[in-house]
Amino acid sequence: MPIITSLRDLPAVDKLVASLGETRLPRTVTVDLVRSALDVARSEIQSDGGADPETIARDLLTSAHMNRSTRVLNATGVLLHTNLGRSPLSRKALDAMSLAAGRYTNLEIDLSSGQRGGRGSYVLDLLRTLTGGEDALVVNNNAAALLLALAATSEGKAVPVARGELIEIGGSYRLPDVMATSGAKLVEVGTTNRTRIGDFVTAVQIHTVGAILKVHPSNYRVEGFTAEASLAELAELADGARVPLIHDVGSGLLDKEASWLTSADSAWLSSEPAVRQSLERGADIVTFSGDKLLGGPQAGIIVGSSETISKLRSHPLARALRIDGATNAALASTLESYAEGRADEIPFWRMAHLAESDLMERLGTVREGTGGEVRDGISLIGAGSVPGVGIPTPQLVLGGADHLYLPLLKGKVPVAARRQHGDLLIDLRAIDEADDATLTEMVIRCR
Numbered sequence: 001m002p003i004i005t006s007l008r009d010l011p012a013v014d015k016l017v018a019s020l021g022e023t024r025l026p027r028t029v030t031v032d033l034v035r036s037a038l039d040v041a042r043s044e045i046q047s048d049g050g051a052d053p054e055t056i057a058r059d060l061l062t063s064a065h066m067n068r069s070t071r072v073l074n075a076t077g078v079l080l081h082t083n084l085g086r087s088p089l090s091r092k093a094l095d096a097m098s099l100a101a102g103r104y105t106n107l108e109i110d111l112s113s114g115q116r117g118g119r120g121s122y123v124l125d126l127l128r129t130l131t132g133g134e135d136a137l138v139v140n141n142n143a144a145a146l147l148l149a150l151a152a153t154s155e156g157k158a159v160p161v162a163r164g165e166l167i168e169i170g171g172s173y174r175l176p177d178v179m180a181t182s183g184a185k186l187v188e189v190g191t192t193n194r195t196r197i198g199d200f201v202t203a204v205q206i207h208t209v210g211a212i213l214k215v216h217p218s219n220y221r222v223e224g225f226t227a228e229a230s231l232a233e234l235a236e237l238a239d240g241a242r243v244p245l246i247h248d249v250g251s252g253l254l255d256k257e258a259s260w261l262t263s264a265d266s267a268w269l270s271s272e273p274a275v276r277q278s279l280e281r282g283a284d285i286v287t288f289s290g291d292k293l294l295g296g297p298q299a300g301i302i303v304g305s306s307e308t309i310s311k312l313r314s315h316p317l318a319r320a321l322r323i324d325g326a327t328n329a330a331l332a333s334t335l336e337s338y339a340e341g342r343a344d345e346i347p348f349w350r351m352a353h354l355a356e357s358d359l360m361e362r363l364g365t366v367r368e369g370t371g372g373e374v375r376d377g378i379s380l381i382g383a384g385s386v387p388g389v390g391i392p393t394p395q396l397v398l399g400g401a402d403h404l405y406l407p408l409l410k411g412k413v414p415v416a417a418r419r420q421h422g423d424l425l426i427d428l429r430a431i432d433e434a435d436d437a438t439l440t441e442m443v444i445r446c447r
Helices: 013-020 027-048 053-066 091-102 121-131 142-154 175-182 197-206 231-241 265-269 275-280 306-313 316-320 325-339 347-353 356-370 401-409 433-446
Strands: 135-139 158-162 185-189 212-215 245-250 285-289 300-304 373-382 385-399 418-420 423-426
Touching: 013 027, 013 053, 027 053, 091 325, 121 135, 121 275, 121 300, 121 325, 135 142, 135 306, 142 158, 142 175, 142 245, 142 285, 142 300, 142 306, 142 316, 158 175, 158 197, 175 185, 185 197, 197 231, 212 231, 231 245, 245 275, 265 385, 275 285, 275 300, 285 306, 300 306, 356 373, 356 385, 356 423, 356 433, 385 401, 401 418, 401 423, 401 433
Parallel strands: 158 185, 158 212, 212 245, 245 285
Antiparallel strands: 135 300, 285 300, 373 385, 385 423, 418 423
């Protein structure tokens, strides 16, 4: 369509829609976007003197189509990439989720008695077994888990937290804001780099405390001249003050022993707190994510003291924050993999286990089609987990990141790669081997 310079020459909505042909979007959405395109064209004519409404409409339609949920090949080397959906589910978990979403299930009915049962009671049994907690509760994400824990234990009361643990994560999630929303009163103790148990003792003596909170700084590290109150010290203080100790470990490593890993494989986990050990060291409740190191669906999981979790379960927020049946089924399946000693069937752990030699062989095949240079690199865990630590991984280095990055994202099969110092890095650790040929084809098309 030629440039239009007069408002009188703008096409009617139906005419412009017809000129666009098949848009792969619902007609109602197409019509709405065409109206928006005409508004933009009208504004451009009035300000600049000319506009191409068809081009504007096609750009809007293309953008809308690309925002629909679609598969993306994750060649970034970030295994739990938040922008790409974090942890992919196992085939077993996907099947369980599909069944629960497409059929009626026993979500809240006890089939043995015919009476109404607790939501997801089997998941709670699995969590008790795997963590050693007396009870468990599941909500829709870890921020919700912490919000509920604070609201149920500390509304109107003080909660001491070390200054170095007042975290902010992606999406402008800030711990002080969550605490304020819960009704708890934040009491900062210590300094950014050094906090001692005495700082917490002083806070407990001065304030009416509802709980003591310890937070794992999962997306940064404080190093050098540092000190922190240990979990055991905080547990003793909380017990004496008759208040719960809440430990937000965030990433969801179930057990420090990590029996599904060899000692060599687990070196990168050395600084990561684990749920079972946190409970053993005195935490009353531990909160963590389902879709990070646990490798399951998005969820916020709370395990620990039956007395404390009983308070959380009876709080009005618990119903507002609960998970749905499909998520419950996927979480149950993921936890079963741990209970059965088959954690290696969980995609995250399978990717983390991949041998460098196997990745090198696959990269050699990809390089034959794409060119570039293979170099030693590091895959990152991502999603605010295990900060500053990675897994050694060979990577394919291609020049020209500026002209390759966006075309790869816009391809028939979108490929997300990593830009670094002007180069484009291709990391296969989070790519299924069956997708190597597709990845190669997409790179060739863009070069």
